[in-house]
Amino acid sequence: MKMCKSFVEDGVHPQVIVRAYRKATNMVMEKIKELAVKISTDDETEKRQLLERCAATALSSKSSPPLNMIGKKKVQGGALEDSMLVQGVAFKKAFSYAGFEMQQKKYSQPKIAMLNVELELKAERDNAEVRVDNVQEYQSVVDAEWDILYDKLKKLYESGAKVVLSKLPIGDVATQYFADNDMFCAGRVPDEDLKRTMKACGGSIQTTVANLTAGVLGTCEVFEETQIGGERYNIFKGCPQAKTCTLIIRGGSDQFMEETERSLHDAIMIVRRAIKNDSVVAGGGAIEMELSKYLREYSRTIAGKEQLLVAAYARALEVIPRQLCENAGFDATNILNKLRQKHSSGTDGKWYGVNVMTEDISDNFEGCVWEPSVVKINALTAASEATCLILSVDETIKNPKADQGQGGGAPRGGMGRGRGGL
Structure with missing residues (x-):
């Protein structure tokens, strides 16, 4: 938009710009597909290295399981x-x-009961x-109240369950009962965590303990409760049903841990993209500079307003390495001149592209600064479509009632009209 503003002011019709x-x-989309490097999906070692490099690239700027199976927990301190x-x-x-202290804190291949049942004496x-x-x-x-509770605990x-988890409270009587019978329990488990465990x-x-068969009990290789920072954490390892993981983030302040979580989210999204799409391009402004050179060379072969x-458009692509x-x-001017000469x-x-470690330029593909090509394609397509949409709006229709309601002041709303529309 910034690059085409001068042309609009000089009277060039917006549809010509569009x-x-x-x-x-x-042209840029086709060039990205031509430049993108295909990766082999047969070699698992090579594929893992690729995904690690994509994740490292995303982390420096700030999966296999689904996003809802990747847990992120923050523990302040350390x-x-x-x-x-x-x-x-x-x-x-x-x-x-x-009674909690008397419970065993580690089990091998335990059966796990997951409940939405309250295991404590109710206040009638x-x-x-x-x-x-x-x-x-x-x-x-x-x-009768005690009999009902003890009947649930006996069942x-x-x-055969060794670990009992419940969304609802587990009282002191139940906790002591489980401790006496070599069982572990945890109440008030958040719904998200309980579903991920399931x-x-x-x-x-x-929702009842009436029919606890082997089919409704879960299992894992190892369960243990351990101290992490100032918190006690329940950990289930070797889960057989689904690939899942939990990232436990440590840091000295909440703001630092929040920023770390956002960076990890970026890395996970890039890895998911790389899994779904088997081609990558170099980041750090490298692909943008190559596309800019390609369009600039093409513009010299055509005549008229389209050349300008x-x-x-080619100059607009240079904003990425400049911003980096x-x-x-x-010194952005110095770095961009080096990049133009090299490309x-x-x-x-x-x-x-830009190498922020050496304050110079370098081969970012060799340096493993990679990004999935589909990310660049989507970003450029979205930016171009947004620009063309705005350029297509040639008039704003004001609401007279809004003017009157504001006492002749600025209108509260309006409606854009596209060319060839209303």
């Missing part, structure tokens, strides 16, 4: 280097009752009104 920009966009990757599910223990005054005439009747109500024990470990979330417009230089505090020298310089 046609030139769309032609340049189509250094970034203390962060860890758990090959499975991990979540913070929400609350502990008396909050749920119902019971009128009794004597102490014996009151005692029978209390005994859980008889099911998908990874198998089984299903039960295609050249303007400015963000790093480099114009022939095919040997097509992957040269």
Whole structure:
């Protein structure tokens, strides 16, 4: 938009600019596909190295499992280097009752019961009104309540489950019962974590303990509860049903951990793109400079206004390496001149881009600064379509009622009208 503003002010019809920009966009798309390097999907070692390089590229700027199977937990304290990757599910223990210390903290190949059941004595005054005439009747109500709770706990024990997880509270009586019977329990487990455990470990979330068969219980290779920073974490490793992992991020402040989480999200998205699309291009402004050179050379072969417009599109692509230089505090003019000279020298310089480590230019493909080609294609297509859409709007229709309502002031709303439209 910035590059074509001067042409609009000089009276060039916007549709002429739109046609030139769309032609340049189509040429750029074809050039990216031509330049993109295909990767082999047969060699698993090579593919893993590629994905690691794509992730490293995204991390420096700030998957195999689905996004909802990648957990990210933040534990304040410690250094970034203390962060860890758990090959499975991990979540913070929400609350502990008396008897928790007596429970075993590690099991091998345990059966896991996942519940949406409350395992504690309910306060009947909050749920119902019971009128009794004597102490014996009151005692029978209390005994029935205890019998119901112990019946639930007995059925859980008889099911063979060693780990009991529940979305609802697990009280001190149940906690002590499980400890006495060599079982582990965790109550108030967040819904997201419980569902991820179910998908990874198998089984299903039960709303009753009446029929706890082997088919509704999950399992994993190793379960353990461990101390991470100031928090207790329940960790399930070797989950058989689905690929899942949990990133436990450490840092000295919440802001630092939030920024680390955003950087990890960028890296994960790039890796997912690279898995779905088997071609990559060099980043760091390299592909933009090569496309700019390609369009600039093409513009010299055509006549008329289109020559100037295609050249303007080529200049617009240089904003990426220029911005990289400015963000790093480099002399953008000097770096861009070096890049123009290198890219114009022939095919040997097509992957040269900004190197923020040396304050110079370098072959970013050799340096493993890679990006999936589809990311560049989508970004350039979206930018071009947005520009063409804005250029197609030639008039704004004001709402007279809005003018009157504002006492002759600025209108509160309007509607754009495209050329050849209304």
